[in-house]
Amino acid sequence: MESPAPAAARARRPLPSPSLLVLRVGWLLAALCLRPGLGLHTVNTVYGDTIVLPCHLEIPDDLMFGKWKYEIANKPSEFIAFRSATKKNVQYDDVPEYKDRINLSENYTLSINNARISDEKKFVCMLVTEENVFEQPTIVKVFKQPSQPEIVSRAEFLETEQLKMLGQCVAKDGYPKGSLIWFKNGVVLQPVDGTVAIYEQTNLDKASGLYTLVSSLEYKPTKEDTDAQFTCTVTYFGPTGQETIRSEPVVFDIHYPTERVKIEVVSQRNTIKEGDNITLKCSGNGNPPPQEFLFYIPGEPEPIRSSSLYVLIDVRRNASGEYRCSLTDESLMDSIIITVHYLDLSLIPSGEVIKQIGEALPVSCTISSSRNATISWLKDNARLRSIPSFSSLQYQDAGNYICETTLQEVEGLKKRQILTLIVQGKPQIKMSKRTSTDGLYKTVACHVEGFPKPAVQWTSTGGVINKTEETKYINGKFTSKIKIAPEENVTLTCIAENQLERTVNSLNVSAISIPESDELEEKTDDNRENASDQAKLIIGIVVGLLLAALVAGVAYWVCMKKSKEANGEPEKEAAQNIQNLPRSASKHVDKDLGNIEENKKLEENNHKSEA
Template sequence: MFCILVAKCVLVFSKGLGWYTVNSAYGDTIIMPCRLDVPQNLMFGKWKYENPDGSPVFIAFRSSTKKNVQYDDVPEYKDRLSLSENYTLSITNARISDEKRFVCMLVTEDDVFEAPTVVKVFKQPSKPEIVSKAPFLETEQLRQLGDCISKDSYPYGNITWYRNGRELQHREGVVNISFNKQMDPATQLYTMTSSLEYKATKADIQMPFTCSVAYYGPSGQNTVYSEQAVFDIYYPTEQVTIQVLPPKTAIKEGDNITLKCLGNGNPPPAEFLFYLPGHPEGIRSSNAYTLTDVRRNATGDYKCSLIDKRSMIASTAITVHYLDLSLNPSGEVTKQVGDALPVSCTVSSSRNASVVWMKDNTRLRSSPSFSSLRYQDAGNYVCETALQEVEGLKKRESLTLVVEGKPQIKMTKKTDPSGLSKTITCHVEGFPKPAIQWTITGTGSVINQ
């Protein structure tokens, strides 16, 4: 009801239209058309808004005759209003407090027309972010995964959690989701926080977690997503394995052996118990244990286990390869021609070994055997043996055989076909090398030496 003083005070009832809604983004300019046809006998137009208790607050006035515009002294709208000739009201820098019911009023001498407009202001929230992230998740343990936070929203939005792109639903003791919203009294903008407690499994290894916030804007509902977060998943060791370095097929006496124990948990165990032949109680060590200068008596079963769960154990058999060679006789041996000389080359090894005989750098087809020594049997003999599967494992012993004997003389004569001369040849065999001289029988004179 509006009272106009002309010649007398007359009470008239306003006529107008139904409610109309204008949606605006936070910070934009709100534009509200009057939505009334301007009557020919218009005196002036006014805009007002209504307080929650229904009381009016006038904010703008425009005369139809003087064409001047007046803005009421309302602090929150100072320098923000603009009223056009067609009575469209614009409000710059939209705020949450602008969510009101505004009314356009066109006044004639005998009537008042009203058109209400409801203003809705929307503020897109910030991109959600996963914060307070757990350094790791542990299987079968309900742990705080993190908080999803999104700021400066109006109205407040709803937060959803995802695992590998699939929405997570609340499951007591497995997936616990809580939600909290707070409004800044100065800006009336909301900050939303959702906390996720999660019980991980090994299937969560390398799985991405994300969150989203669904909010309403001027054009309807929208959703914005966070960046992915991948968490380190801790899980207990389920199997223990043991490794031997160098490879156990090539270990020989004098080598160093490193036993390496591995657990398939995350993080892997840092310490183990190592069980060596003769040490059933176990030796506590890091995941590597080294034995130096091993001997053949180190051959046996080696094991390792978890410290706190000795039943989880792994074992391996290690053979320390060895090779012994004995040559009898060896060194330098002097024998007489015609003597017998038994020779033996005995090999003791962890595997079948090959044996090769050499004489004066020439390979023999068989082992030497001397039942009656000859001068040509003298020489340098070498017995060599090796394990082909084990690099560097070979042995050799040598025998230098010297064959001595009294000189043996053999003479031959050959007459020249002319009959004028004869050639006498003297063959002497012996060791050490004999001295040879010629004498003339009956005279004793030496003619050659």
């Protein structure tokens, strides 16, 4: 920017001629008036930006200089910039408002930095020749977007049936002046007598020229305004036209009186059983909700004042009934029916029961409950199909019996009792023997029955026998066995004893017949099967001979008898015939007689033990 020439330099310039002075006076007079017919331009700019004002005039060839001025109504024009066309120098007038803010380009475009509201004027571009003055006015419009509107001075809460100040909507520092509008849930709020009142206020900052808009809203809410969103908007004009900015929504706490109370049971289960805790909750639908209530408990003569929660500990079946709650003034009340479910089970007998075998034992399992329930039985954790009945106890009846019942509709309501049945009996013994297929040994068994389990001991004519085998003890029964190969007849005794009694039984066992032939003794294990076949063959032949001799003997005896009867000596001849039988046949008869006696003795002993 070029500064004006010093005063001394101006003093040394030659005085212009009288004709030139007249021309310049004409120029000045023309500059004071807007020439008609030249048109009017408008420049819109944003507050704080740079204002660019083109001259909009065609630059004449004989241009001497160009100047810019601004005009304000009822005030003289003010020149602010000058550029010479011949000397190419620029001068800026001493106008404080535009000091260091303006710039005039070679094409006479005027730029004003940091646009202000005070720049909203009519600016005129002047191009001067020796013969004429050309002017072009431009209107400058400045726009400033206001801040986003904000709802301030908000009420802590609103009360139904009361007209109260809700808050103020504020939009700051805008230009030109805009307008504020209130909304509820997106719907415009209009003033309504006694319900909606709106008061508007405009504040102007004289230094900046900016407007601050304030709109106060008084509102009488209803219960339906709970969670309603209140907003406000500011509408203003910008360089491109009308614009709108909306505030953030605000929700107000609406206070309204309680119109209904409710009592309920706070529980994770749908049902209540004996032993549970009951938490009662009483609530009101007002806002703020009531904090104290009166609880009416069955069996209590007076209502109990409490907060919204009341707890009953370890309830019994007599706690069933109607529960009520009300406001402290008893104006509103609610009630609920509560059923405390129960389940009783009685098993007779129960626990450990000791009975003797053959005795009768009546068993009963009964229930008492708040709803229908069924009974089921288990024995040693296996489910029974029918109710156990004991008319004559046996050892297999012993065990753990469980009677249980469940209320299906009530979670966790299940009862059970246990009967541990013990069936006792004195030891009972039966003995048996069996010869092995190869005839080399005999197995003698002692069949024992009794509870508690009897201890078994074996003895023989030769002493105590320790090497025995036992089967599993099942249902009060087991078997003790021994294997022997006696070389002579022996008597075996089985002794069974428990806490109740000691029982003894004996059995005679004949000797094992062992072949005396040297050939049989020298047979190896590989030839045993062949020797067995040969022995069977020999035994068959001997038996056949014995049978043949017996038949011959019988036939001979019959003939001799008839002869003796005729001669009178039958008995003597019969005796002689028996003596004349082969020796092998005589041994066979003796052996058969011995086995018959032995078995007869065994049966007698078995009958004694059973008795």
